[in-house]
Every structure is written in C-alpha cells, then in structure tokens.
Amino acid sequence: MPSPIPISRFLPRALPPTTSLGPCSSPNQLQGRRLSCIKPRRVLRRRSWCTVIWDELKLLDLVGSGGFGWVYKGTYYGQTVAIKKVRKCVKNKLAARHSFWAELNVAHLVHENIVRVVAATTSVPADPEAEDCVGTIIMEYAGRTSLDHRIYNCTEPLEMRGCLTFSHDIVSGLSFLHSHHIVHLDLKPANILITEAGRCKIGDFGCSHKLPIGGDLTPNGQLRHLAGTYTHRAPELLKGGRATLKADIYSFAITLWQMISRDQPYSGDRQCVMYAVVAYNRRPSFSRIFNESSMGRGIRSIISNCWECEPNRRPSAKQLLENIDCLKVQL
Known part of the structure; x- marks a missing residue:
C-alpha cells in the first residue's frame, strides 16, 4: 500500500x-x-x-x-x-x-x-x-486506565495536587512534542493513559501533524484540520483555520477544567456548541471550587489564559510548564 x-x-x-x-x-x-x-x-x-x-x-x-x-x-x-x-x-x-x-x-x-x-x-x-x-x-503498553476513566469513573475525586501532577506530565509531553514541531490535535482525557506508577502518557496520534520549522503551514500552505473532538477543538480549527501548536494548549485547558470540575465541558446540540464557541467565545463554566482557595484561583487563571480565542495570546507549552511548576511549589 x-x-x-x-x-x-x-x-x-x-x-x-x-x-x-x-x-x-x-x-x-x-x-x-x-x-x-x-x-x-x-x-x-x-x-x-x-x-x-x-x-x-x-x-x-x-x-x-x-x-x-x-x-x-x-x-x-x-x-x-x-x-x-x-x-x-x-x-x-x-x-x-x-x-x-x-x-x-x-x-x-x-x-x-x-x-x-x-x-x-x-x-x-x-x-x-x-x-x-x-x-x-x-x-x-501503558496500561488500561485513561485520564477520562480516572475523572469520571472513580469514586475519589482528583485533589489539586493530583491535578497539577497530571498536568505537569501532560504539558511536559506536549512541550517535547512541540519542540519537534508536532501538534497532537486531539488532546483529551480519553487519549491520556495513566500507568501503574501514576504517570500520564499522551497517546493516540492519529490526528497529529508535523509542522514545518518556523511556521504553521504545510509545504503547500494549506494545512487545515477537521478531525478531533469538537469539545476540545480550538475555535480557529472550528472555523477551518490553520493548525498551530497553540491548538493543543486550548485542548489542554479543557482537559484541566475537566480534572477539576469532574463534569462534561458542554451539553446540547453539537453544531450549536461549536457556533457558540466561535461566535460568542463560549467556554465551560467555572464552578465554586475554582474560587475556594488560592490554588483554585491559580488554576482558573491558567485555564483562562490557555483557552483564549486568539492563539497568540495563549502561552507556549514551555511557558505553561513553568506556570504549573510555580503552582506546585505552593502546595
């Protein structure tokens, strides 16, 4: 073939x-x-x-x-x-x-x-x-347990410390991928495995792209992406725009929100949700847990920065890793 x-x-x-x-x-x-x-x-x-x-x-x-x-x-x-x-x-x-x-x-x-x-x-x-x-x-073989299973099918919720530890693993993997100009484009809890040692590993690269050095275009200048999961897809991709490394940062924000909230990002009709994300800058709602402690407020700030509408306003994976490490020090 x-x-x-x-x-x-x-x-x-x-x-x-x-x-x-x-x-x-x-x-x-x-x-x-x-x-x-x-x-x-x-x-x-x-x-x-x-x-x-x-x-x-x-x-x-x-x-x-x-x-x-x-x-x-x-x-x-x-x-x-x-x-x-x-x-x-x-x-x-x-x-x-x-x-x-x-x-x-x-x-x-x-x-x-x-x-x-x-x-x-x-x-x-x-x-x-x-x-x-x-x-x-x-x-x-990284095990059978996904982050999605850990969030929604376990009795005990993830504590702030656990969320930051998992986040560090995920963003560390993203930072490494991005340093090689690879964008995942389908980052979500179901595609993150948790080993028996408690380490997160990013998997399922069936939607990934290798970007050219110094740009966000394919050699013919037409890299566009329609696959992936709509709830975690960056607004520029929902509009049919070009894929960049910052699309993964947006997906991470939704994933971190899920770890803290233990809820689904959106409900309702798929097309309506996609339209609201693009046209009205809709995002998942922050629950009370994000305001009950300085740690919660810090995580809320990270999420808000990562799901900015404009890709250039989102942090890089390297910057995001530094922000997460700063929060971990406060624990």
Missing part, C-alpha cells in the same frame, strides 16, 4: 530508501548499528530498525475498539506491548491511511510522557481481519 508520507522521511541518512525493510519495519532510527547486530531480546529497548517477526507477536486481550480500529494487549519477544490495528474507513479510505501514518509522527521520539512506538507495518499475515486493516502499530 503506498504511503501518503514518503518512507524516506523515516529512514536515517545511513540507510537508503532502496534498502529492503522486510515484512514490517520499525520507524525508529538506526543509531549507527547494522541490522545483523540487533539482538531480539533488546528489540523494545533499542531505537533501531528491525524486522518484526510475526511468530513473536502474540495478541492477548482486546483493550478497546471503535471507528479507528482495535487495540490489543499482547507480547512481543516476551515483553508486554499494545497492538493497534487501524481499521479501513469505508467512506473515506484516505482518512484511514492518514490516521495510520499520522500515528508515526512520533515514531522516532522517546519521552517518559509519550506512548512510544515500537514498530509499524502495512503488511500483515494473511487472515480474514487483515482485509479490513490499513496497518498495525506496536506500542509500549
């Missing part, structure tokens, strides 16, 4: 595009080592090109499914991984392929607050399910 993203984009300079990549190739970079010297036991620990051996990949439990496809818990060379099979979209096959390749925008990146890609393939063993699959992505 041809990729809308040239394979040479992922290849290190030392490895020409004509090199045979085998049935499945990891998009991670080869760090000056030959393929023959990579030991299978270290396949998850090395950022290297490797050929996926299907006999070593075992599916265990179905973790989730939806319009995007299926996510399984499994093992690869005996180590626990998550396996995502991207489903073909009958109505829009190009969108399905874009979602698959967008996931690989972070394939070469390693950060403690980003779900790491181990390998990916558009070639799968012959089976009935393969006909409905664009490709398979093997990722680190």
